[in-house]
Amino acid sequence: MNYASHKKTNIPKKEDIFLRKKKENQLSSLSNCIDTLRVEWLKNKSIAALWKDWPRVAGKQLATNCIPLTFQGGVLTVGSNHPQWIQALIFNRNQLIAALRAEGHEIRDLRIQQHYPKRIEPKDNENSIWEKHPSRADIYGKKECPICNSPAPIGEISLWSKCGLCRRDELT
Ligand SMILES: [Zn+2]
Numbered sequence: 001m002n003y004a005s006h007k008k009t010n011i012p013k014k015e016d017i018f019l020r021k022k023k024e025n026q027l028s029s030l031s032n033c034i035d036t037l038r039v040e041w042l043k044n045k046s047i048a049a050l051w052k053d054w055p056r057v058a059g060k061q062l063a064t065n066c067i068p069l070t071f072q073g074g075v076l077t078v079g080s081n082h083p084q085w086i087q088a089l090i091f092n093r094n095q096l097i098a099a100l101r102a103e104g105h106e107i108r109d110l111r112i113q114q115h116y117p118k119r120i121e122p123k124d125n126e127n128s129i130w131e132k133h134p135s136r137a138d139i140y141g142k143k144e145c146p147i148c149n150s151p152a153p154i155g156e157i158s159l160w161s162k163c164g165l166c167r168r169d170e171l172t
Contacts, residue, residue: 047071050105057099062088069115074108076100079115086112 050071055063066080066089080086089096089112100107133155145152145163152163160167 046105050076050100053100053103053105057103058092058096062092067115069113071105071107074106075111076105076107076109077111077113079113081115086114 047068047070050068054068057063058066062085065082065085066078069077069079071077078089080089089110093110093112097107097110100110141154142151143154143157144150145157145166147162147166150163150165152165156162156164156167162170
């Protein structure tokens with residue numbers, strides 16, 4: 001770099017000042033953003049650290065049946081699907097708080113929640129509908145229809161007091 005070009009870059013032009021201001025603004029909004037990220041990260045870190053320590057603190061059985069869901073403002077929420085484990089959590093609540101504090105988690109309170117993980121229930125497919133269908137004579141057996149006196153699946157008779165054919169006649 002020669003002297004002339006070096007000198008030239010050191011003279012602040014109007015546009016340069018404008019650009020610098022713009023850059024400072026961008027930097028301050030970036031640092032705000034980083035602050036937010038840091039808070040988020042600390043929040044995530046505390047639940048992540050808790051997840052890591054949870055099996056050791058709660059014990060294998062309790063840890064596999066009870067999951068820390070959220071940890072916000074010192075309040076830890078632990079969820080479980082089974083009443084038996086919810087009872088175990090309630091029973092061990094104070095001990096768990098003390099053990100987690102001893103591990104360095106700033107826990108103020110432990111809340112217990114009945115927790116249902118989102119699971120897609122399998123839809124009734126044709127097979128499962130057929131399995132429950134009253135017309136299945138092979139599992140329900142046969143009985144005489146009181147209307148037409150022909151043998152019909154027991155499931156139909158007990159459901160409609162008549163066979164499927166008479167039922168259809170009645171509906172149409
Ligand atoms: Zn009938």
